[in-house]
Amino acid sequence: MQINIRDFKLVCGAMSWVSDPNLVAAISNARLPSDNVSDKALGVLATGAMKPDELDSAIKEIKAKTSNIYAVNLIGMSPYYDQLLSVCADHKVPIVVLAATLPRRERIEQIKEMGAKAIGFATSLRIALDLIKNGIDGIILEGGEAGGHVGSIATTVLIQEILFNIAKDVPVIVAGGIGCGKMIKHCWQMGASGVQLGTRFVCAEESPMHPDTKALYIKKQAKDTVVVGAIDPIFSVIPVRVIKNKAVDDFYQKQREAIKCLNAGEVDAHGAQMMIENFWSGSLRRGVIEGDLEYGSLMAGQSISFVIEQESVQEIIEKLYNQMTI
Numbered sequence: 001m002q003i004n005i006r007d008f009k010l011v012c013g014a015m016s017w018v019s020d021p022n023l024v025a026a027i028s029n030a031r032l033p034s035d036n037v038s039d040k041a042l043g044v045l046a047t048g049a050m051k052p053d054e055l056d057s058a059i060k061e062i063k064a065k066t067s068n069i070y071a072v073n074l075i076g077m078s079p080y081y082d083q084l085l086s087v088c089a090d091h092k093v094p095i096v097v098l099a100a101t102l103p104r105r106e107r108i109e110q111i112k113e114m115g116a117k118a119i120g121f122a123t124s125l126r127i128a129l130d131l132i133k134n135g136i137d138g139i140i141l142e143g144g145e146a147g148g149h150v151g152s153i154a155t156t157v158l159i160q161e162i163l164f165n166i167a168k169d170v171p172v173i174v175a176g177g178i179g180c181g182k183m184i185k186h187c188w189q190m191g192a193s194g195v196q197l198g199t200r201f202v203c204a205e206e207s208p209m210h211p212d213t214k215a216l217y218i219k220k221q222a223k224d225t226v227v228v229g230a231i232d233p234i235f236s237v238i239p240v241r242v243i244k245n246k247a248v249d250d251f252y253q254k255q256r257e258a259i260k261c262l263n264a265g266e267v268d269a270h271g272a273q274m275m276i277e278n279f280w281s282g283s284l285r286r287g288v289i290e291g292d293l294e295y296g297s298l299m300a301g302q303s304i305s306f307v308i309e310q311e312s313v314q315e316i317i318e319k320l321y322n323q324m325t326i
């Protein structure tokens with residue numbers, strides 16, 4: 001099947017634990033209320049810390065639920081990256097979204113050789129240009145308003161820096177802080193081939209999120225999210241936007257303790273890093289699936305202000321399209 005990335009007007013970004021086969025299939029099966037028959041929605045499977053056999057089962061489940069195009073998100077530093085990619089090749093996954101590290105040319109070529117399209121994330125113009133140089137098929141420009149791991153530059157700045165400069169060369173999908181239809185329409189009018197939303201779909205009926213966590217997300221506003229990062233450059237921490245809770249305070253406390261130990265000569269810089277290294281391990285599952293609102297990780301973007309009730313994927317999409325005409 002010939003794939004044109006520009007057909008995917010609405011993408012639901014991969015969200016670890018949230019974008020499971022059920023949500024992915026619901027998005028890819030959704031009907032866009034558009035006059036253009038080639039316009040489609042795209043679901044992206046999150047692989048997070050998945051092992052190859054888990055990915056194999058997840059893809060089988062997606063295929064059982066939809067015959068439409070879907071994508072798989074691969075995290076660059078996954079210890080199983082090569083095996084996960086070979087599972088994608090076995091299943092002839094149509095689109096692979098590469099996250100977390102700048103993909104090398106060989107990695108992009110490998111994906112193309114298996115007949116799939118490769119999409120990468122850009123959080124700066126430099127990264128976007130490197131992705132193009134390495135042969136990427138499409139770029140997701142993601143601003144710091146987004147939920148999950150983020151760069152520091154706002155979507156509005158990236159639109160001017162990236163979209164306005166490269167949309168003629170490669171399809172650009174805009175992500176980060178998008179919550180209403182009017183904004184989506186403006187992004188398309190500015191040259192985006194599509195938009196990617198994550199947070200707006202977390203409370204969808206088809207999302208596996210725990211009911212208590214959904215109820216909390218529905219109550220929260222943009223001001224309730226914070227970017228959590230390192231308090232000292234000795235630590236290597238990828239900043240992440242989450243709903244502020246006790247886990248955030250504890251993480252900062254843990255870093256302060258590690259610095260104290262470092263200053264007292266009880267640990268070296270590596271030891272201090274190790275003290276905080278596993279802090280968030282398993283915490284997204286606790287927050288999203290088990291409903292631990294205090295000590296789980298609650299990744300969410302500023303667009304959480306637009307999450308006001310639980311609706312089906314199809315209802316969310318229709319609402320977004322209705323807002324385009326208001």
Ligand SMILES: Cc1cc2nc3c(=O)[nH]c(=O)nc-3n(C[C@H](O)[C@H](O)[C@H](O)COP(=O)(O)O)c2cc1C
Binds near residue numbers: 016018146202299
């Ligand atoms: C709960 C959550 C988990 C996420 N996990 C991932 C992930 O595993 N891989 C990834 O590439 N992006 C991840 N993201 C980012 C989304 O794919 C998407 O780009 C982002 O949510 C868009 O911004 P928005 O939240 O403002 O809509 C995650 C976002 C959220 C809210």
